[in-house]
Amino acid sequence: MTAPQTAPPGSLLVARELHKAYGTTSALDGADFSIHPGEVVAVMGPSGSGKSTLLHCLAGIVPPDSGSITYNGREMAGMSDAQRSHLRRTEFGFVFQFGQLVPELTCVENVALPLRLNGASRKEAERAALTWMERLEVDDLRRKRPGEVSGGQGQRVAVARALVTGPRVLFADEPTGALDSLNGERVMELLTEAARSTNAAVVLVTHEARVAAYSDREIVVRDGRSRDMERVV
Amino acid sequence: MNGRQAVRDLGMGVRFAFTGGREGWMRVLLTAVGVGLGVALLLLTTAIPSALSARGARSEARAYNLYVDQQMPKADNTLIIARADTTFRLDEVSGGELQPEGARAPLPPGIDRFPAAGEMFVSPALGRLLTSGDGKLLRDRLPDRIVGTIGDNGLVGPAELAFYRGADDLAGRINGGTVSRIDRFGDLHPTSEKMDPVLILLTLVVFLVLLMPVGVFIATAVRFGGERRDRRLAALRLVGADSMMTRRIAAGEAAAGAGVGLGFGVVFFLIGRQAAGHFNLFDVNVFPHDLNPTPALAVLVGVAVPVAAVLVTLLALRGVVIEPLGVVRTARPPRRRLWWRLLMPLGGIAALYPMIGQGRDSGRFNDLLVITGVTLLLIGVTALLPWVVEATVARLASGALSWQLAVRRLQLSSGTAARMVNGIAVAVAGAIALQMFFSGVAGGYTTPSDLDLTQAQMAVDTPDSVSVLSAGRQLAGTEGVRKVIVMSRGSVGEKAKDPEKNLELTIGDCATLRVLGRLPSCRDGDLFTVRGTDYDEPGTLQLVKPGHKLYVSPSYTRTVRPSVAWTVPGTVQQADAMDDPSGTVHGGILATPGALPERVMAQAAGTILISLDPEVADARDHVRNTVARFDRLAEPVTWTSSTRAKQFETIRTGLFVGSACVLLLIGISLLVSQLEQLRERRKLLSSLVAFGTRRRTLSLSVLWQTAIPIGLGLALSSVVGLTLGYVLMRMTNTAVHVDWAAVLTMTGIGGGVVLLVTALSLPPLLRLMRPDGLRTE
């Protein structure tokens, strides 16, 4: 749709000409992306347009078929699965629509999970987890299991978990998808506030305009191609 | 609610069973296999009495009595029969030599005419053996021309090795021991055949031990895909089905599996029936046509097992309330209580306790008490295990992340976890008990301690047709023989006929005599009297003085021969008594051949102890062939009672294979529920991977998730198994010893199943961990 643009200087995560196909269906067909530290970028687009795939590629969850992704100046294409996993553990945070909290762990254990993955001791992980739960106003749920809390609470627990490692990029895939508007907005407020306070960049995949309105910038993905809406006019 | 509606509901359930997609099929299949195994086992059980009585009847019909004091006179209807049993490798070959004395001589069952001398009839199994290259050694021993096959009515089992051969020289050999004259076949005094009570006990326990895990397996199998089914039932509730209808539909589904299982059961039974012909336990093998289940019992089995499967389904649904909008499990079950769970195994022990010390001689064990006791003990495992898992898991401290994930998961659903391993636990407990019991009983049959197997492994009394020395030479030259100890035996008296005093006389070269007594020194021509035997008659040894004239009787054997006069030579030395390799103490006189007249040596019958080269596999049969060349009716004794040991080995192998199969079956069910659970967690797994969880962490947590409950199950089942084994051994008065090998093997197999299940669930796990699971669109 648009010719590849040069990424603005100071970008933290830049993707160029991404192609990705699942079988015969093409999910990404030359998508571009860039984000600054502290920036919130909404990725919108109709269902099946490839916006989730774009997020998965950017986060190093799936490798693209072709194209380049540089994070902090490092090319991700050449990284092994283990290196990408390490990157995800240490530099990235994730919030999904649902099904992400481990049902048998308590909320505080869920939030502490990424720290434990990084090798932190249980005690210190859970202390850090609690601080974040306080910021997201869910610290009273610490002993509860995910099955016992409401959707909005659970999503806030998930946000706390995504932020507990102090990620530089937070990937949120329809974080309010399963919530009503009031709860969804509260989650978005807390999420963007927390991200801004830590200068984390947020890649926010959503199909809701009111959620996208929490972003600084919007990218629309259609048929696997991206369009930066700032540059349309 | 009318009956038509109920039938319609059941029919709908049956349809769901077959149209429920892959999981539906899997559930039907596993239920069917479980029900099928149960049905087949029970059918086999009901067929055993008829099989045993058929065997008994045939065995009676062909029996004949060799031990008679008074031989009947030769007549038109008499037959001289000689026992010609032999052994090939470890298998016993029963043989008879027939010499009809008239036109109406009785024919043994299974053959239609008498074989002439040099001809023989063989059982099909023996025929196959003789014509195969494998049986070449035996063919050398049984060279007669095969002119026919012994029919099934002359055999007790299809695997029996048997022959009848013709003879024409038996008249002179009638001895009332191995050769006799008879006028009919059939046991004249049939005693109602009583099975060894221990054998009955074993059979009972074997069937219980195999049946129980199958029962537990059925109970697990009908629960497969339960959650999906519950959701479907909930959807039916939404469109207007009431809760009774949903229950009937579920029952219909279970009945479908059970129905297919019934078919499987019949097929399994028919396969098992055919296979029974090839099995050989305790030298017992049965003809497939003997295994006929009692019709009434068979019908009962065919009805009871499927009904039980349906009942289990309904029981499992008891704790579930299916609402139109979803499934509600009755609130968190109350904490599991220990006391009633402990009651079961304790009750089992209480039922078995009165029979402790009864042993095999006091008649039958009380079947009902045995069944109740064993069942309660084994069911006790399934009652105790959920409690043990819950109690243990609740106390497990958090360790590594993978451990934490697994422990937390188990804490949340310890009941499911326990249910999954219940089958394994019961199977292992039963198998350990049986193994222990078997090895205990087997211990009762193994080598008596007074044989010194390092010096000799076989012994033969030389037949009259050959001289001891020549026999010794021939045996020494036989393949696989390392050394022979040749001793001639006779007795020495003060008169030629009917001496009042009798001295035992053993003749052999110095090497031989050194094995029989402690000698001061020895050269050929030396003579020793033996001190220190228990049966020294005071004064008897006084006979042996140099220059005394005595009479040596070589009539040690059956044939009576005249005594030989003998003058005691120059010096008589003294020797101390000791056990020879056969555990016998030789008293009286030990003599070198040079000390006796040559005629004695030529006529004396003797015993030859044979030491074999362990490297030569068929050494025993080479020896048997050599002996058969001396006299076709002679058979050396094999000291190592490896026959028995081998039979127990067969049983143990069979048991291992059986329990391994049951465990494998349970492993499959474990795998299915594991995969079901993994699929349900697909999203979660993908998101865990998204934020960088290592594959290793998740794989390990899956391993722990199976290993912890199975570990607990194995520990519990070892305790129960050892207890049951102990009680069974005490009941039969067998020396109790813990069969750690059995414990280790069974728990090892159990552990292997865990690893296998984990290994098999890893590829799907890794596939599910791929980020595709995150794709929502």
Next chain:
Amino acid sequence: MRIVVCMSIGHTLLGLLESGPRHGYDLKRAFDEKFGHDRPLHYGQVYSTMSRLLRNGLVEVDGIEAGDGPERKRYAITDAGVTDVQRWLATPEKPEPYLQSTLYTKVVLALLTHRNAGDILDTQRAEHLRMMRVLTDRKRKGDLADQLICDHALFHLEADLRWLELTAARLDKLALVVTSR
């Protein structure tokens, strides 16, 4: 509102002329057919609009046909007219409720004149989102009254945005329908 409509009639007629010179009556018929489903244009409206456009040099008279009815002028678009249409199409509408009709007109015209209709929608979309960001920001900082007022506007804008998305997804279909008539 009224002005907007008049303005858009002028641009619409201009756009219709881009495909070739037409008589005033043809213009009215084309307009009614494509846009005036429930509100056909008065001929007088066409006449006054065309004379305004003529005055502004955006159209020129291509020829006059004498007939038995009223005079039949044939109009053609001028270069200035083309530029004007282009500018109009490229300018996003102020995000306001109930502007679908204008947007719809713009999209159809773009399709008729083989301009990129997707760009028009995207431009509008960006403008809408910009407004929504402002409102969201105001909402975050404001009191409850502010929040309620902003929410009202946000929900309306969101509805527009959804319509924009829906239309974007159906552009190909629409192009087929519009150009085949």
